[in-house]
Amino acid sequence: MxxxxxxxxxxxxxxxxxxxxxxxxxxxxxxxxxxxxxxxxxxxxxxxxxxxxxxxxxxxxxxxxxxxxxxxxxxxxxxxxxxxxxxxxxxxxxxxxxxxxxxxxxxxxxxxxxxxxxxxxxxxxxxxxxxGSNELGDWSADIITRAPDMIRLLKQAEQIAPKNVSVLITGASGTGKELLAKAIHKASDRKDKPFVAINCGAMPENLLESELFGHAKGAFTGAVQANIGLFREANGGTLFLDEIGDMPVSLQVKLLRALQERSIRPVGSATSIDVDVRIVSATHNNLKEAMEEQRFREDLFYRLNVVELELPSLKERFEDIPLLADHLLKLSAKKHGINVRKFANDAMNLLTKAKWPGNVRQLVNVVERCVALTTSKIIPASLVEQALSQETQYWPTLTEARDSFEYKYLCRLLQLTDGNVTKASELAGRNRTDMHKLMKKHGLDAAEFRIAN
Structure with missing residues (x-):
């Protein structure tokens, strides 16, 4: 043989x-x-x-x-x-x-x-x-999946993890981009060094710059002591830049310079400091559209997007819903000390058929709610149905909430002005170019509002 x-x-x-x-x-x-x-x-x-x-x-x-x-x-x-x-x-x-x-x-x-x-x-x-094998190591233990698309994605992540290349993770909000970033860090040669994460869309520009690059004592009002910044905190390890598409263009220039020169200059300091970090970034936005609209620098995009990994939505990996639901149920039951074993078959069918616009993050909230309210060891379909129907079932991120408000605001504005973009721009206090960019971002066509009215 x-x-x-x-x-x-x-x-x-x-x-x-x-x-x-x-x-x-x-x-x-x-x-x-x-x-x-x-x-x-x-x-x-x-x-x-x-x-x-x-x-x-x-x-x-x-x-x-x-x-x-x-x-x-x-x-x-x-x-x-x-x-x-x-x-x-x-x-x-x-x-x-x-x-x-x-x-x-x-x-x-x-x-x-x-x-x-x-x-x-x-x-x-x-x-x-x-x-290679479909069996993955401990580095991916926190990612629960049997979906072929996810397994292929994780095998790609494992392949590029040891290589010191920048990775861009794309996908809808709630799909687990930070979880994948942590897994890549665990599979890399930097696993014994820090993993540091920041949401670039959650803070104003001046504060974000200070958080990333640090600041000298007295650099601005309130800077009573120096701050080393997240680049230096992550030195030797991985820096995860979540919602990179929301970073202001002026700060994108400074980030690009830091990546090119592998050094940073704290706010208020005249001295540059060498840093060694691997950048993993993530966004739910279409960065190519953002580049066309000059909201994202092309040179920074290619610096960050050496390898792109696109996470599927929860609905696209439907075979994972029962696995995830059972896993989350066990975690929640243990966390809250509740004696609950599983979802009833018809309850699991409801979970599998749901649309899940909030993806895994929404599933986590629904399971938590069911575990908290159950009075039996087996969660019934009625409780799942109640959890799915509650508007409070899923708490959006700041970026999701802002996008949702922006979309609804634009729709009402265009309805109010009968689809007249000039009038809408005046009411919004924006110029026509900005208004057209916002409409394009949300897939809105002024003509549809004229027809509707």
């Missing part, structure tokens, strides 16, 4: 075989299972896509010519949905031209039938070595 077989103590790589030839499918499944692969087999590309939607695999082995969806069409769909998943294609109709075309499109390997088994085994192990 080949020395490349899986040892009994190792995790078996998960292999998906796709072929419409049932006898060949059965034979390959038996042989590859005996060599240490955890094999799942299906006889069509459509079945494979359906399976990949909820089950993670390490590698896919597919026939080229199949009824309906052929091997290359299956590969294209996998490339779109699971870009890091290697695909090996087999065909009895192989040619050099086909192989070149397939590998240029990103197919991991192209094998001609009848497949040489030693060559197949070697290629499969090479593909598995490229992807």
């Amino acid at each position: 080949s020395s490349t077989n899986i040892s009994p103590t190792e995790r078996k790589p998960k292999l998906l075989i796709v072929d419409d030839d049932e006898s060949l499918l059965r034979l390959m499944s038996i042989r590859l299972s005996s060599e240490g692969f955890n094999v799942t087999s299906v006889d069509s590309g459509t079945q494979a896509i359906r399976l990949l939607f909820h089950t993670p695999f390490d590698v896919v082995l597919s026939d080229l010519r199949m009824p309906g969806m052929d091997g290359l069409s299956l590969f294209d769909e996998i490339l779109h949905q699971h870009p890091d998943l290697p695909v090996i294609i087999m065909t009895a109709h192989g040619s050099i031209k086909d192989a070149v075309a397939a590998t240029q499109r990103g197919v991991f390997s192209f094998l001609t039938k009848p497949v040489n088994h030693d060559e197949l085994r070697k290629t499969l192990f090479q593909a598995v070595a490229q992807t």
Whole structure:
């Protein structure tokens, strides 16, 4: 037996075989299972896509010519949905031209039938070595997931964590951007140094500058003592800049200079101080739109966005809702000393079907409310329904509250002025350019308000 077989103590790589030839499918499944692969087999590309939607695999082995969806069409769909998943294609109709075309499109390997088994085994192990395992280390223990999209994201995070590159985490509010930032820090070589976080949209510009870079004693009124600032506090570790899209443009210039020169100058000081920090930033805003509107510097964007990780919404990782709900229930029950074991089945169905505009943060609040109000060991659907219907179920962040107010204000203003942007600008005390930027930010069209009235 080949020395490349899986040892009994190792995790078996998960292999998906796709072929419409049932006898060949059965034979390959038996042989590859005996060599240490955890094999799942299906006889069509459509079945494979359906399976990949909820089950993670390490590698896919597919026939080229199949009824309906052929091997290359299956590969294209996998490339779109699971870009890091290697695909090996087999065909009895192989040619050099086909192989070149397939590998240029990103197919991991192209094998001609009848497949040489030693060559197949070697290629499969090479593909598995490229992807690694779906099992993640302790660094990600705080992130509860089984969703394929999240697992791929965490594997990408693990891959870039040891590299000293800046990371931009995007996604809607409440998706867990700070939690992912902490996980990246734990997986990096800086894990024994500080992790320091700040919300760039939660404080005025002058205070934010002092918080980031520090200030000298007497630098401004009230500065009765020096402050080292968060850059120096995070020295050797990671500085997490949350809601970076809300940072004032004038301060963006100073941040860019600090990142380029790897040094900071405290407010009121004439001396620069060298710092060694890894920057992880996050935003729920579209920074490319902000750059077009000159609200965010392009040079800073490319300095921060060496690697971008986009967190899916809770609704996009719906298979995680039961996992998260049970986990949060146990934490809340222990925290409050309440004897509650689980959600009733119909209660869990309600949680799974909810829209979750506030994402994981909102789920936390709903579970907390249910645990606090339950009078039984099993939380009933009626209590979940009550929690979901309460407007106070989810407390927004300052940025979310501000955006919500801004949107409602603009809608009422445009209704009041019959969609006349000039009149709306005058009432708001803003110029027309600013008004158009705000309307674009919130996806508002003045014509719709004219039609409505």
